[in-house]
Amino acid sequence: MKKLMQNAVIILPIFLLITGSQLKSQALTADDIKAQMVKEWERAKTYTVDYLNAMPADKYSFVAADSIRSFAQQMLHLAGGNIFLMMNATDQKVPPVFGNPNLENSPGAQKKDSVMIYVTASYDYCINSVKNTDINKWGEKKKIFGFEETRLALMIKTFEHQTHHRAQTTIYIRRQGIKPPQERLF
Numbered sequence: 514m515k516k517l518m519q520n521a522v523i524i525l526p527i528f529l530l531i532t533g534s535q536l537k538s539q540a541l542t543a544d545d546i547k548a549q550m551v552k553e554w555e556r557a558k559t560y561t562v563d564y565l566n567a568m569p570a571d572k573y574s575f576v577a578a579d580s581i582r583s584f585a586q587q588m589l590h591l592a593g594g595n596i597f598l599m600m601n602a603t604d605q606k607v608p609p610v611f612g613n614p615n616l617e618n619s620p621g622a623q624k625k626d627s628v629m630i631y632v633t634a635s636y637d638y639c640i641n642s643v644k645n646t647d648i649n650k651w652g653e654k655k656k657i658f659g660f661e662e663t664r665l666a667l668m669i670k671t672f673e674h675q676t677h678h679r680a681q682t683t684i685y686i687r688r689q690g691i692k693p694p695q696e697r698l699f
Contacts, residue, residue, distance in 0.1 A: 568584055585622070591678040
């Protein structure tokens with residue numbers, strides 16, 4: 514009897530923990546997944562705008578080391594990647610503001626105001642593309658750069674790309690003696 518009681522003391526809390534968590538869990542719907550992705554893109558846009566505002570306007574041409582992009586070019590590359598990769602993931606029409614496929618090397622696009630316009634427009638494009646693409650097509654395979662991936666995987670890779678390039682600009686900001694924006698995990 515004592516052994517039974519000892520086992521009950523050990524097993525009962527585990528049983529309650531497992532069944533309690535099962536009672537509280539809910540299945541994710543396609544709408545939940547889409548809403549979460551939109552929320553993440555909106556957060557990323559706000560975070561990137563924080564970075565754009567942290568860098569003084571007269572330092573957008575700053576290059577942290579030889580043979581790499583300037584701050585403006587990094588951010589314009591981020592914007593171009595958002596457009597190109599998300600367009601391939603979703604087949605959504607690209608806004609006319611992105612008529613120049615080589616923005617990062619365009620002399621007229623290097624100033625803070627221009628960079629801000631292109632970068633924010635690229636995030637708006639990504640947000641609207643997620644909102645307006647049929648989630649039932651997210652499992653379809655597409656080919657890009659010789660790789661075949663689902664539309665969802667391409668959307669995730671687009672998000673990864675912008676995160677990578679925003680993170681690279683941290684050193685540009687630090688080299689100006691400025692503390693980079695606080696992380697926006699949520």
